[in-house]
Amino acid sequence: MPRDNGSTGSLTAGGAIFGKLKALGVDFVFANSGTDFPPIIEGLIEARKKRIDLPQAIVVPHEHVAVGMAHGYYLMSGRMQAVMLHTNVGLSNGATGAINASCDQIPMFFMSGRTPVTESRRFGSRSVPIGWGQEMYDQSALIREACKWDYELRFSDQIAEVLDRGWSIANSTPKGPVYISLPREVLCESVESEGLDDPSPMSPSNIAPDRQDLAAAARKLAGASTPLIIAQRGAGSPEAFAALASFVEDWAIPLSHYWANQIAIPMSNVAHVGWRLDDLLEAADVVLVINALAPWWPDRASPRPEATVIQLGPDPLFARSSPMRSFRSDITLAGETASALLALLGEVNRLPKDDDLIARRRTRIEKISERERKLARDASRRGCRSPMTKEWVSHCLGLVAKRRKSTVFHELGCPLQPLELDDHLSYFQEPHSGGLGWGLPAAIGAQLADRERVIYATMGDGSYMFANPTACHQVCEALDLPVVTLVLNNEEWGAVRHSVEGLFRGGFASKTNDVPMTSLRPSPDFTKTAEASRAYAETVIDGVELPAALERATRVAIESRRQVLLNIAIERTGPP
Numbered sequence: 001m002p003r004d005n006g007s008t009g010s011l012t013a014g015g016a017i018f019g020k021l022k023a024l025g026v027d028f029v030f031a032n033s034g035t036d037f038p039p040i041i042e043g044l045i046e047a048r049k050k051r052i053d054l055p056q057a058i059v060v061p062h063e064h065v066a067v068g069m070a071h072g073y074y075l076m077s078g079r080m081q082a083v084m085l086h087t088n089v090g091l092s093n094g095a096t097g098a099i100n101a102s103c104d105q106i107p108m109f110f111m112s113g114r115t116p117v118t119e120s121r122r123f124g125s126r127s128v129p130i131g132w133g134q135e136m137y138d139q140s141a142l143i144r145e146a147c148k149w150d151y152e153l154r155f156s157d158q159i160a161e162v163l164d165r166g167w168s169i170a171n172s173t174p175k176g177p178v179y180i181s182l183p184r185e186v187l188c189e190s191v192e193s194e195g196l197d198d199p200s201p202m203s204p205s206n207i208a209p210d211r212q213d214l215a216a217a218a219r220k221l222a223g224a225s226t227p228l229i230i231a232q233r234g235a236g237s238p239e240a241f242a243a244l245a246s247f248v249e250d251w252a253i254p255l256s257h258y259w260a261n262q263i264a265i266p267m268s269n270v271a272h273v274g275w276r277l278d279d280l281l282e283a284a285d286v287v288l289v290i291n292a293l294a295p296w297w298p299d300r301a302s303p304r305p306e307a308t309v310i311q312l313g314p315d316p317l318f319a320r321s322s323p324m325r326s327f328r329s330d331i332t333l334a335g336e337t338a339s340a341l342l343a344l345l346g347e348v349n350r351l352p353k354d355d356d357l358i359a360r361r362r363t364r365i366e367k368i369s370e371r372e373r374k375l376a377r378d379a380s381r382r383g384c385r386s387p388m389t390k391e392w393v394s395h396c397l398g399l400v401a402k403r404r405k406s407t408v409f410h411e412l413g414c415p416l417q418p419l420e421l422d423d424h425l426s427y428f429q430e431p432h433s434g435g436l437g438w439g440l441p442a443a444i445g446a447q448l449a450d451r452e453r454v455i456y457a458t459m460g461d462g463s464y465m466f467a468n469p470t471a472c473h474q475v476c477e478a479l480d481l482p483v484v485t486l487v488l489n490n491e492e493w494g495a496v497r498h499s500v501e502g503l504f505r506g507g508f509a510s511k512t513n514d515v516p517m518t519s520l521r522p523s524p525d526f527t528k529t530a531e532a533s534r535a536y537a538e539t540v541i542d543g544v545e546l547p548a549a550l551e552r553a554t555r556v557a558i559e560s561r562r563q564v565l566l567n568i569a570i571e572r573t574g575p576p
Contacts, residue, residue: 015043
């Protein structure tokens, strides 16, 4: 059936969606198109001819990469982006990314086409066999559990209202992805363009801690003899990062980045005590947990029964995302991390200080901090051999990264402690959901958000293969994004091996080099994968050669604006 173009103020619904996304602050739509996309592509061309302001559509050859890029872009910019995927099959490829975004509390528009509902007689009805093959009873179920809200667009004139609602829900506390299903017949309809450039009439819902709970938590922290702060997901903003750094110094409170995927204070801060917290946790009389999904390992160490545990964050009990999580919370402070943290620090700073108590706390944490730094540096330097250790790679990378405006994205690559980074946006680790292949796509998205920053993506060889590297390097070349990729290659699933050895201590796996289901031998030549997209690439085997190789890689990225890959041989762990 012919399509009615409507009045001169109308356009195809597929293009109208992009116009509304731009009004909501979306800069990019990371897309992998399919047979459901004709009305979107036609609508985009139509919208351009009508000079409608649109987000840039980025072609990404794999959906997992597209979602990771939107994730990394938000981490660097703080602005919600959109992904648009191909029906159910594209959505399934992006589902792992949705799980990662949900775990990391990342707002994101998740959209995918829906195979045409009708078999005939409507413009946009099924026209090829996959229209029947891709039909599902409940397509949204693929990612519903990972999204805060999902909806199927029913009529073209709903576009503004649906996207407005999705935007407000995604950006409400706690933030997270939302999903919209887009049937092809609806996208083929026309819609009036009036009002599509308006911002959302619904502001996000932001919650704040109860004032009495803030006051109670402040009194506990100020008067504690052996307090401890555990931070996993950063401080939430540059202002809160700086305020927390000053606070832990002034009040002499140790802070542990236990399994952190962002840092909350500079690692050079005297109050920073690394991530080994068992002894500190068992000695603590007050524990402040800042947005931490799993703040300690219960079978190894837990707070004393008489200790006070304060949990602070957007969803401090993780009620939305974790079916079972029973970490104590004697005082619960719910709110966006930065604002809730600043409110708590303000309450503490209004209280009088016990100078003798603070002096005792300061003496204690200075000893702990210095001990942890020395242990980390000694372990790193011992790793300069052939092949080298992850700790040595991390130490060398930290020395290079700290001399520049830079960020390290880590996925089973360079461990945090030897990096010794100090800036608010200097470090991101994979979400605790563990959807592998996140690190390189997220780094690419971050580079797109800040082209002047040096972005390092450091990962294991298994994580690199999970990242769909051919697609990643193609996008880097297409968009002129000079990401520096470090593949720490030990030819095995090291994380799996360590998990077995950690659970079965002294068991068979700890006494053999032949651990089933962990080998990745023979290792591909990863430099060839990168070179296929004209990257600068080299293999580094001897630890002595690594510092110079990192400097070369960084210079190429900065001066030639060219992506780089270093394939770094690291030792396999196991019995001698």
